[in-house]
Amino acid sequence: MLVWIRKIKRMIISPLLFSHSANRSAHKETLMPSRASNRTARGKRRGQPSEICSWWALLVTTLSLSGFAGGPSPAGQGGTGVLLPDGREFVSWEQPLQFTKTYYVDNRNPRAADSNPGTKELPFSTINKAAQVLQAGERVVIMTGVYRERVIPRRGGTGPDKMISYEAASGADVLVKGSRVVKTGWEPSTEYILGPYGPARSMIKIYRRRLDDLDFQGYNPFGMVNIMQDRVYLLPKPEELRPHLLRRGMVFVDGQRLEQVELYRELAQKEGAFWCEHDGLTIHVRLPGDADPAGHDVELVIQEQVFAPRTRGLNYIRVKGINFEHAANAFPVPQRGMVSASRGNHWIIEDCVLRHANAVALDIGSQDWDMEPPALIGHSIVRRNHILDVGVCGLAGMGVQNTLVEANLIEQVGWQDVELTWETGGIKLHTTKNCLLRNNVIRHLTHAVGIWLDYQNTSTRVTGNVIGDTVGTLRGGIYLEASHDPNMLDHNIIWKATEGRGGGASNMPPHGGWGITVDGSDETVIAHNLIGHTQDAAIKFRTVEGRIVGSRGGTARWNKVVNNIFYQCGKAIDFSNRDNTAEGNLYTRDWGDVTEETQAVGRGLNWISFPAPALMLDLEAWQKYFGFDKN
Known part of the structure; x- marks a missing residue:
């Protein structure tokens, strides 16, 4: 044996x-076993x-x-052949989709503009422009490109056959980021004391940059700590407060996340790190090898969310084949993901990549136990996504009902080290039914x-x-x-x-x-x-x-x-x-x-x-x- x-x-x-x-294709093949035994479902x-x-x-x-x-059932069949513990079959609401109109977004097309009609010949330049005009039963197809924006859907669909769909074009590499690139504005950082135990100032190189030129739109994560309003379960020792009191903003250099330190003098001991001043308007960085940030691709994560309606409770939205990166969100609760259903129901999130979220990658529930729950929660489908490099929780949801979560790869979650808040996990769902x-x-x-x-x-x-x-x-x-x-x-x-x-x-x-x-x-x-x-x-x-x-x-x-x-x-x-x-x-x-x-x-x-x-x-x-x- x-x-x-x-x-x-x-x-x-x-x-x-x-x-x-x-390798996501190999992952999918591994995860497609045959149908469940009815006797097994009853135990x-x-x-x-x-x-x-x-x-x-x-x-x-x-x-x-x-x-x-x-294994997953084809769209429209409804039945899955899988029994739930009460003996009933799990039945999906999903139906085949046909769209009455298709808009196009292509920010690499020299003719692209948000004043265009959004046709293939005259596409929009931002996804959010499409999000403002889409109606039930319509879709937007997004071409290859890096889109640094927050997508804020204005409407939802009206039924399983009248969804609104946001999808990458076939074969396209669509990347939506909540960060901004900063090439200029760096200068040596010399005003703060390094302390008596580190190397001499002349032996290391630290750089600083003001952030006044960034359009924070009312949300500056470099001036906001990780903790949010509900602290009922947070009973740490003083030394355990550290991750909760660090700032939400993140810094990436050549695609690698820098570690945030609590005190400026810690930069003397640590390369690949950054520190925020008290007002959140100046950051200090020390790159690996004491490199000059002006010679590297530096991205500052400034958005709380990347794809999320501001109007709560929008339903019947599909997000397909899109890569999302960089969210400077806070520790739950509330659960506010980089991609968020914002208390809506009947969402489909499939074939996407979600990575580099400070706290939560994806939320699909009622978000906050201090709010009255919606009449209908969940009824969503989350499948074939790759979620990785997330500080607290990969997939989160409160009060989730009749939801299918299948064939996802979730990894490298929990690096914020805040398990004592009791909201950490690859998947963390409350009150499922x-x-x-x-x-x-x-x-x-x-x-x-x-x-x-x-x-x-x-x-x-x-x-x-x-x-x-x-x-x-x-x-x-x-x-x-x-x-x-x-x-x-x-x-x-x-x-x-x-x-x-x-x-x-x-x-x-x-x-x-x-x-x-x-x-x-x-x-x-x-x-x-x-x-x-x-x-x-x-x-x-x-x-x-x-x-x-x-x-x-x-x-x-x-x-x-x-x-x-x-x-x-x-x-x-x-x-x-x-x-x-x-x-x-x-x-x-x-x-x-x-x-x-x-x-x-x-x-x-x-x-x-x-x-x-x-x-x-x-x-x-x-x-x-x-x-x-x-x-």
Whole structure:
């Protein structure tokens, strides 16, 4: 069996999780398994007997991992063949699109002007001009070019057959940026003190630039800190406030993001960094090799968002094949993405690249729990996008319903290191209902969960995803929180999770590094997952009795853990009580070199943590005394 796991790791897991190639076409092919089993969706499919399994049992189970999750259905068919936890099929509202009129944008065409009619011969020069004239059932086709602007849709569509579409022309490379290039205005920075411990002033070169010539349009991120209005969960120690009090603006040099420092004197110790003066109107930079910025491409990120309506609640908008970069947005909450549905519903975001967002790349929900929720939230489709280099959260949404998130590649999220705000993740959705998250690859996350479903989720299914290399996280691969109704986590591969360092005013100890966490949630089906190399439990349950969600506290009961494979995890299953089910799971003995009697984590044992003291059980005791995993 171990031979086959290692082959799977070499052939499937390593290329997906540990390759830094962004080959999107190969990614898509990997993520298109066949349709789901109805029996699996109800959590009733029985597996092989629980034992130290043979190689063929592992092979069959692994093939099922990649074979039952379901592939995307063609537009207009509606049915997906995938059942939700309540037994109903997930049905899409999407229909084939035909447009009554097409506008064109081409800023490289010498005849382009926003005073033009927007035809192919006389195109607009900006996308935002098209956004002001588009009507329901119309589209804009954008030609190759770099567009430094904020696109502010004025209208939405009126139905699934009357959408408004923003799309790149076939084969075009369309890049929309929230930054401005600054070539001139740089001068040596000599007025501030470097401090006694760094190199002498003559040994380094720091440059400064005033920002008065930039058109901030009322939003200067170099004068605004990262924190926004809702600080209810922010209880840091003073030294943990640093990332929250840095400025939102970002600086890129030759495509590489500079690190922001808190004090000017830190520039003496760090190349590739910048510092903002108190008023946000002067920045100081030290480039790698002490280079002169006048000889490089320097981009200053000044926009909060790149594609977002100002009018909330616009519906039936499609965004297709466009690359978005550079958003100087703040830490959620509110969730204000570089690309934002602005509380609208029935959006399609597909085949796009979203990267270099200070906080959130994409938001598709109600944005803010301090606002009255819209009558209809979500009903969106997010597919085949590549989201990367994001400070806090890749995809965010509150109150999201009937939404499909599939075949996305999300990576390099969480570098702001603010997990204690509890809004970090590759995907972070609140209060989902009837949602399907499938066939996504989420990798290379730091201080962030792979997929986080937060608070009163109902009949949502997370299936066929590959999640790995989530390091330094207080959670892990998938985190289901405070949900009393059935949800399902199945056919996922979760590989490598390490614990976060804890902290906060309550001196939270280091913890996390779990594969799947079920926190104060009931009736969850966790089935047919392959989980390996987690620092702590492959599947962790916590009761959270004192948190009143809806009308009661959490119980963490009636959950089913069925037909999973555990490989080299600190623990296998950690139940918070005995009122749960484990059946048909496969365990390995290859847990490492732990021999110390007082060291229980690292042996792959099953735990029952409450009532204290915790019981730490091998498979034989697990079966004999509690009746778990007998089949």
